[in-house]
Amino acid sequence: MKIQLPEYVEKNKKWFVAGAVLLVIIIVLRKIKILTMIIDIIEKLPHRGEYQQRSLESIDRIIIHHSASAAGKFNAFDFARWHMDPNGRLNAPRIAYHFCVDPDGKVYQTNKLTSMSWHTINANATGIGIVLNGNFESEQPTNAQLKSLKNLIKYLNSKLKKKLPVYGHKEIPGNATACPGRNVKLEDFKNIS
Numbered sequence: 001m002k003i004q005l006p007e008y009v010e011k012n013k014k015w016f017v018a019g020a021v022l023l024v025i026i027i028v029l030r031k032i033k034i035l036t037m038i039i040d041i042i043e044k045l046p047h048r049g050e051y052q053q054r055s056l057e058s059i060d061r062i063i064i065h066h067s068a069s070a071a072g073k074f075n076a077f078d079f080a081r082w083h084m085d086p087n088g089r090l091n092a093p094r095i096a097y098h099f100c101v102d103p104d105g106k107v108y109q110t111n112k113l114t115s116m117s118w119h120t121i122n123a124n125a126t127g128i129g130i131v132l133n134g135n136f137e138s139e140q141p142t143n144a145q146l147k148s149l150k151n152l153i154k155y156l157n158s159k160l161k162k163k164l165p166v167y168g169h170k171e172i173p174g175n176a177t178a179c180p181g182r183n184v185k186l187e188d189f190k191n192i193s
């Protein structure tokens with residue numbers, strides 16, 4: 001039986017088919033996370049050494065931070081300089097975080113996952129540190145930022161082939177901090193598979 005399609009569909013059939021094929025390709029790519037845009041700036045950031053390294057298998061949690069600076073006023077390059085300041089609190093070889101999520105939703109990878117970077121006392125050895133750019137004690141994260149954070153967590157779970165528990169910096173014992181701020185609803189990120 002031949003299905004009679006409306007004339008405009010019949011005329012432009014190849015474009016409908018092409019559109020459908022493209023849609024399927026996009027869905028598949030999203031599924032396998034190829035379209036999760038992560039901008040790798042690890043080697044572009046200022047650094048003066050390397051952190052101790054670990055295996056990917058040893059990673060067992062994700063820790064969310066805020067930069068505690070006005071949203072978008074500074075970026076990962078500024079954070080790297082602050083963390084490396086020899087007179088600063090950290091005096092670290094590189095930026096403390098593994099990822100930085102900006103207010104426009106852009107995700108930057110700032111350290112290798114295998115680097116034991118210094119973002120959270122008692123969780124540096126096995127944690128992945130993600131910073132949301134902004135001060136969420138006093139302002140609100142953007143929707144783009146929250147969506148990117150969710151996608152990033154999904155991507156990391158898929159890459160490491162496990163469901164990584166998600167914590168706020170303040171939830172890790174030994175850290176007297178409000179980080180990532182009262183306006184980041186941590187429960188929204190704890191059940192992402």
Ligand SMILES: [Zn+2]
Nearest residue numbers: 065066169179
């Ligand atoms: Zn923090």
